Amino acid sequence: MAHISSADYDPADFPPFAVTADLVVLTVRDDALCALVVRRGEEPYAGRRALPGGFVREREDLRDAAVRELAEETGLTPGAVHLEQLATYGAPDRDPRMRVVTVAHLALAPDLPTPAAGGDAAGAEWCPVEELLAGGGAELAFDHAAILRDGVERARSKLEYTPLGAAFCRPEFTVAELRRVYEIVWGVTLDPRNFHRKVTRTEGFLEPTGATTSRDGGRPAQLFRRGGVEVLYPPLLRRTP
Amino acid sequence: MAHISSADYDPADFPPFAVTADLVVLTVRDDALCALVVRRGEEPYAGRRALPGGFVREREDLRDAAVRELAEETGLTPGAVHLEQLATYGAPDRDPRMRVVTVAHLALAPDLPTPAAGGDAAGAEWCPVEELLAGGGAELAFDHAAILRDGVERARSKLEYTPLGAAFCRPEFTVAELRRVYEIVWGVTLDPRNFHRKVTRTEGFLEPTGATTSRDGGRPAQLFRRGGVEVLYPPLLRRTP
DNA sequence: CCAAAAGTGTTATCGCTACACCCATGT
DNA sequence: ACATGGGTGTAGCGATAACACTTTTGG
Known part of the structure; x- marks a missing residue:
């Protein structure tokens, strides 16, 4: 298969993907490392917890999508938090409904005086990482346990250097x-x-x-x-x- | 905007993206750090050099796509090389024809006894990184200079630890x-x-x-x-x- | 005064740099 | 023999770990 730039390029050639930006937002709170999670209302994984995130818009850069989601969920803006790209997850069956590739981002935030649960962004809450990953992370929807693990490990190693x-x-x-x-x-x-x-x-x-x-x-x-x-x-x- | 999992989910909601896997394949050759590049035949950027890569297939994982492209370009298989995900690039205008998100991977390979130019994968060749990035990397198509720079920096820091x-x-x-x-x-x-x-x-x-x-x-x-x-x-x- | 937490000094040890020196091969 | 690169020893220095000790507040 050729690169998109090669002679056999044709817009009909490529399968369409949905692209989302998901967030691992970490903070230290009550002597525990906590992540921001939302509660899912829909199948699949209804009632389970998930990382906040959403579709990348038609003409939006990946980081901009992450910044927008972060502001919607927490009211935080870059400058107040650190935000970096974490990794991208795109196993064919990670979402049973369709082909979704998610570009995960890692945000590190101070403990918020105004918890995220107030205001616009109802539904998001802080939860200790240890609790979310207990039992292999089965509590979390999709492949979000793996994403969270990767985010925590990235944070741990970034503190070193x-x-x-x-x-x-x-x-x-x-x-x-x-x-x-x-x-x-x-x-x-x-x-x-x-x-x-x-x-x-x-x-x-x-x-x-x-x-x-x-x-x-x-x-x-x-x-x-x-x-x-x-x-x-x-x-x-x-x-x- | 809600997560894909939210109540207002609808398959028509999301804009479609093309997803590619691009490769930064590095080796040490003739006392220089070299990267694998192909020569573009088509507009845009016709005649310029580019990183090898191609579309992720309908039911293919991201890493599998990178492994496949690597095998096509070099004949190398994981086990013989180190392969890891590097980062994902998705600025809205990075490809003028359409919305393309590329998941870049980094491969580190020994100097190949059989150069990549032989066999199936005609057209790929090793080029010193210094030469590719000279003058801000204007020789490279798309945002490939930035991807290459990130790959080289990742390689440099991975040697440390x-x-x-x-x-x-x-x-x-x-x-x-x-x-x-x-x-x-x-x-x-x-x-x-x-x-x-x-x-x-x-x-x-x-x-x-x-x-x-x-x-x-x-x-x-x-x-x-x-x-x-x-x-x-x-x-x-x-x-x- | 006492408890509690901030901050400084001291010592042993470890890892690293720089460089003197010896070892094993090809010609 | 000698050039070439492989490999070891050692001294000095800077960073770390462990812990005794002083400082500055609140109660």
Whole structure:
């Protein structure tokens, strides 16, 4: 079979696909890594949970579709969250009704003061990832358990070599808040003192605001914003072999 | 807009897309990182080079389509090469004729004794990546320069924390051959002695065959196969800050 | 004063860089 | 013998892990 650009190209040649953008939106909430899910009302998988998403429109870029879905479900806009493409899933029978290819995106959001359940986007809610994936993820519709697993794994590894842990925090946050993100996402405990040194000394990771807060109790902590770098060097590696 | 699963689902609701699988096939050849490209015969972009690829068939999984295209262009099968999904590109005007979403895949292949140009797959040839991306990649059709850049960057970073450098080598290879892969893909020079220690001591990276070869001249070198691990710990980090 | 959390200092160890040096082959 | 590349030893340095210790708040 030739590339679309080859001599035997004919618009009638290709099978039509539906293309959707699905979202793995993660946040840290009540000491658990949570994902945004909706409850399905229709067959197939009626009553089961699913990742939010929808059709890509006729003249819409893939990322734009993901941004639009994210805004509809959460009210969040890029800038407030991190959004990146995750992977694309297109097994022939992933949707029994028709051929659907979904371009999954990963979003990392701070814990929302206004939960997503209010306003326009009724129906979406945060659910601990551990619960969604319990029993092999059978609770989730379609291949959404696999997509969620891939999204969680991507988030875990991105914490190692990018400053994206901060995407789970409020715009201004303390080192301890950031550390709790790492502990919950990785499922480990970290030494507070070594973590503090590590993140404050890694050039470009954190930018001090000058202010302090005592919202976590004890001695007031400095507040930081995300720094400018995209990659951490050296990275924060998980595991202690 | 609702998810495909919502109450207002109707097969007529969604715009149809063509879905293609395109390939970034990389190899190391004549001291350069090279990609497999085809020459276009048709408008648009007639006479320009393009990444190999083609339509995903009616009942074919995305990876299967990539495997099929790879076999058609190179005769290679998974097992002989590493193949992974790279990313998906779907800007509305990326193909002026119609709405096409392409799921790009990345393949890493050893330098082929039988070049791809022979046999069925006439027209495909290896071209240095540097040459293809010179001048912003204007030589390449569609958005293929961006896809190639993303593929190369993925390959570069995968060499850091996975044993995939070995995917560029023959089934049995010496440490020096592996080192040259790193040097060419990263565009750096590495200390042969430290590299040797590093890769031979990283558990699971290399598995000695017991045999030696003197094909590179000088003292005969041990031959190795790829080891079993998927991730390297600790990783081989590029840059020397 | 005491509890709690922030933040600093110190030491042992590990991994990496740089480079001196020896080994095994082809010519 | 000598050139060529394979492979080992070692010293210095920077990063990490473990943990003692000081600082600054609230109650």
